[in-house]
Amino acid sequence: MRFEEPVLLYGAGKEALSTRAFLKARQPDLKVFVTVDSGVADIAETEQISADDLPDALAARRFGYIVKSPGVSRYKPIFAQAAAAGITVTSNLNLWGAAFRHGRTVIAITGTKGKSTTATLTHLMLTRSGIDAGLAGNVGLAPLDIADRHALIVFELSSYQTADMNFLPDIAAITNLYPEHVDWHGSVERYYADKLHLVDRDGQFAVALGEKARSNALVAKAVRDHRRLLRDLTRDEARAIDQAAAHSRLRGAHNVDNAKLAAQITLAAGGTLDGILEGIAAFRPLSHRLEEHTFGGMVVVNDSISTTPEATKAALAAYPGRAIALIAGGHERQQDYAELAELLSGHGVTTLATLPVTGERLAAAARRAAPEIEIIECSDLEGAMRALAHRHHRFNTVILSPGAPSYNQFKNFEERGARFVALGRDLFGT
Incomplete structure (x- = not known):
């Protein structure tokens, strides 16, 4: 992939730094701008455009692409103006999809809560099963930083990322669905739609649902074809996971549910029960989560x-x-x-x-x-x-x-x- 016009980074966090490094490696001479809603953007080899000056810069077409950071709401009026002007708005995740998706297995995990634990467990279970797997997204590396290092990538994705994700995973998982992030999405209904965009699409991919997601009518509708759903764990598999969790650092019934969802995903991706149990034993609670x-x-x-x-x-x-x-x-x-x-x-x-x-x-x-x-x-x-x-x-x-x-x-x-x-x-x- 190649950019024929300058690029604007909207946001200056981890993903913006990752995107800048990617662009530098691919096109060293590409002009790159950056905009933040407040403060100064400390990103090397960029020219800052203030948020107040952005409409004029857009009208003058000083750039042809906007790479939006997850924390910047896609519902800001400036993005509608950009689309009307024919300027592409994309993300670090979607750039990864364009550059590296082909030939890799992709597992994408979202949910209001539990997605980081589930993604971390899935990654541990896969690697303990001898599978070359990487972890990226909100935990692990930014998508473009993990690049093509692994044959299988586990992505932990927020609603900010699933909202405009433009490629399909091989396995999509949802832990649960509750109201959240209304200030970014503008309404609870829009939050649900953006979160469920991970699965509410045409295409051939499998779906795994956490215990709370299974009983949610909105999730059921988004899944569309329930033949997509992964098989349930057997009684023996579930019992083995319960026993492993009881002797692990996983706390609470909700985390046992996360482990069972991770196990479903792992088995579908070619992992083993031994790898699953070893992954549970190796798990360490993520910072600020119990x-x-x-x-x-x-x-x-x-x-x-x-x-x-x-x-x-x-x-x-x-x-x-x-x-x-x-x-x-x-x-x-x-x-x-x-x-x-x-x-x-x-x-x-x-x-x-x-x-x-x-x-x-x-x-x-x-x-x-x-x-x-x-x-x-x-x-x-x-x-x-x-x-x-x-x-x-x-x-x-x-x-x-x-x-x-x-x-x-x-x-x-x-x-x-x-x-x-x-x-x-x-x-x-x-």
Whole structure:
């Protein structure tokens, strides 16, 4: 593939850097521009065009292609203007498809929650089965960075990436489907459609569904032909996975479901049961996903990646029999916390510390559903942790599982999780 006109990178994160390196290797003299919505784009050998100047640059056709980073919503008006002007809008993933898809086996995994764990497990199971497999997407390398290094690629894909993915996988998998990322997609309905675009297409590819996805009517409709579905695990296979998971670092029933989905995919791709069991044993929890620490006898669980109520429910279910202090709340995405509030008491929550903005709604719902729980409405994470430190006799486990994004108080969930762990060490470790 060759670009005949200059290229604009919209966004300056990991994928933009990957795309720039790809273009440099392929066409060293190609003119490359970059636009970011805020700040300065630190990408070598590019010329920055401000977001305010982008419409004029587009009208003057200073570039013929836009490579959009995943975090930039495809529904920005500028992209409709670009399409009307005949300027191609693409992505790092789609460039990989054009350059490297041919001759490789592609497994693409998405879902509202569990996709990173499932993709990581699938990769481990395949490699332990002796298959030359690589891992890319939101975990592992950017698509263009993995290039043609492996015969089989496992892609973990967000709705931002599946929305305009223009090539077909050999196996597509969906873990589950809940409301999420409404600010990027514009509506829950559009989020569902963009997420399900992975499977809601013509073509010959197999589909694997997680336990929660199987009972979802929207997923069932998107699958179209249910002859696409991979075979279920046998009773013996499922039992072996249950036993392996019980002796592994996988926590919670939802992660056992993720392991079974990964096993289905692995068997379909030529893996072995022995490889599957070895992959489960080798699994290490991903950062900020039920990441467990112990400070001064207090179990401190960093589940900062939790951005939906469903993820918070799964985190609580992973710690049966514990007395729990839950910290929840964050950036507003119009999610419903009523069901979560009703489950708190039954999952051992004795104390609830809430954070702005969604914490206000969760606190109100919890007061109605579980008046026996002590509720502390806090202005920030540090205030929540200090308040809990004064009440440490009420619980033996502190879980940060916000059920909401971090953007109103932190740059990202990683920063939020790291701050939580540091506060836990300082406040409970003495």
